[in-house]
Amino acid sequence: MPVYRDDEQKTWFYVFNYYDDYGKRKQKRKRGFKTKKDATDALRKLEVQFSDGTYVESKKIPFKQYIKDWFSIKKLSLSNNTISLYTGSIKNNILPVLGNIELSYLKPMHIQKFILKMHDKGLAEATIKRTFNIVNVCLNDAVKIGDIPSNPASKIEKPKVSPKEMKIWTVNQIQHFLNCSKNHRLYFIFHLAIMTGLRKGELLGLRWKDIDLEKQVLYVTQTLEQDGKTIKKGAKTRSSVRSVTFSKSTKQVLLAYQEQQDIEKEGYEPVYKDLDLVFRARNGAPYHHRNLTRVFESLTKKAELPHIRFHDLRHTHASLMIAQNEPMKLIAERLGHNKISTTMDTYGHLLPNMQHDASNRLDQTIFGESQ
Known part of the structure; x- marks a missing residue:
């Protein structure tokens, strides 16, 4: 089992050899495991993903570039009003907080902090929910096309909008x-x-x-x-x-x-x-x-x-x-x-x-x- 100890860092790491779609031999390493068992379990999980075809290679691209590329396609199916709302949300609320994080490094904690930032800015509940939904849909699409293995936004509690009293006439x-x-x-x-x-x-x-x-x-x-x-x-x-x-x-x-x-x-x-x-x-x-x-x-x-x-x-x-x-x-x-x-x-x-x-x-x- 290609699992090794890093004596200097006093941690464990694994080495995984595989062939890409073009038959080229590649090697994947991951460090920082506290125990040999942790490294071995992670390697076995990786081997299973390669075996059943569910492994997704991390996409090293800043989220600001990814969501811009995604939006350029998504807008084709949106109304002008929705495009305007998306544009403002991406520019003013999403990019300043999440833009510089690599897509593959996005974690639930990043999404949670992103939501808290919007609350700190005093944004309305409906605006926070709408902006979160843009990120969530983008990441769901990233999972569907195989750019990331899972959506970090799906692992946190989604923003809610408190029901407002409905005004109607008699x-x-x-x-x-x-x-x-x-x-x-x-x-x-x-x-x-x-x-x-x-x-x-x-x-x-x-x-x-x-x-x-x-x-x-x-x-x-x-x-x-x-x-x-x-x-x-x-x-x-x-x-x-x-x-x-x-x-x-x-x-x-x-x-x-x-x-x-x-x-x-x-x-x-x-x-x-x-x-x-x-x-x-x-x-x-x-x-x-x-x-x-x-x-x-x-x-x-x-x-x-x-x-x-x-x-x-x-x-x-x-x-x-x-x-x-x-x-x-x-x-x-x-x-x-x-x-x-x-x-x-x-x-x-x-x-x-x-x-x-x-x-x-x-x-x-x-x-x-x-x-």
Whole structure:
């Protein structure tokens, strides 16, 4: 067994001889073992890895170079907004802490210190989790293609985001808001957001050809990105490309909006940009996310209602579905969630009310009375 003692350092080391893929004889040494047994166990583990083909040669490259190369490929499948978030996270938070460490030398303690550094900077929990996830996905990919044997980020406790109190409107507040905004040009998008639960980007990317007024169903097939210019085919996730039904009242609202658009279009020819968008600027161009947010906040304040984000209309829609005892699978499908567990994690706190109602109905069924 090629295990030897280093008399000067009073430690043990092993020597392993092998042939690379080109038939060239190579030798691998590793020093610093405290006992002969430790060195022997490590050598045997290495021999097994070579035997079953799981050995991975350490990649001697700084992590800053590796993650940059990885990101240059990863960005091809990301939206412009996500690319911007990744770029900032890599530059400001990842490279300063992990950049100069060799990929093969990254240890769980390095990842732990990286997380602590972000906490010390006062970054939000969501930002810390998102930034950690970038590193984690990068290292997972490094394992998949054989650049490292294991992911050091998978061996520590992942950052968590404390759940925030969800802000939603009651039925009376919804009715009041819609009544106050009914004469505004964007009333129709508020109505559709509440009645379908679509995301802001999905609403702003919606086209008339994506809506079947006869069957009362719309199809989410593209989104408007945060820059207010780029229309991305597909949606946030694969499951977000979906069909969503709507009510008779929503159909009437859309028909009325269609008539209003036809009148607007006549006033802007020949400079009108016909992108077939349902919600757009008066000249047909995409309606910017920021402008929609600004209008929504202004109308909310004017109606003297509790402040919520536009995105909270989506949460409001989900809460109404839950209050109606709709199946969670149906709600998940309408919202475009890949898994019911995502819907449960987001809205599970609303379920106790449903359980209370169910208990009362059980009383009614068995005893003919409710408590």
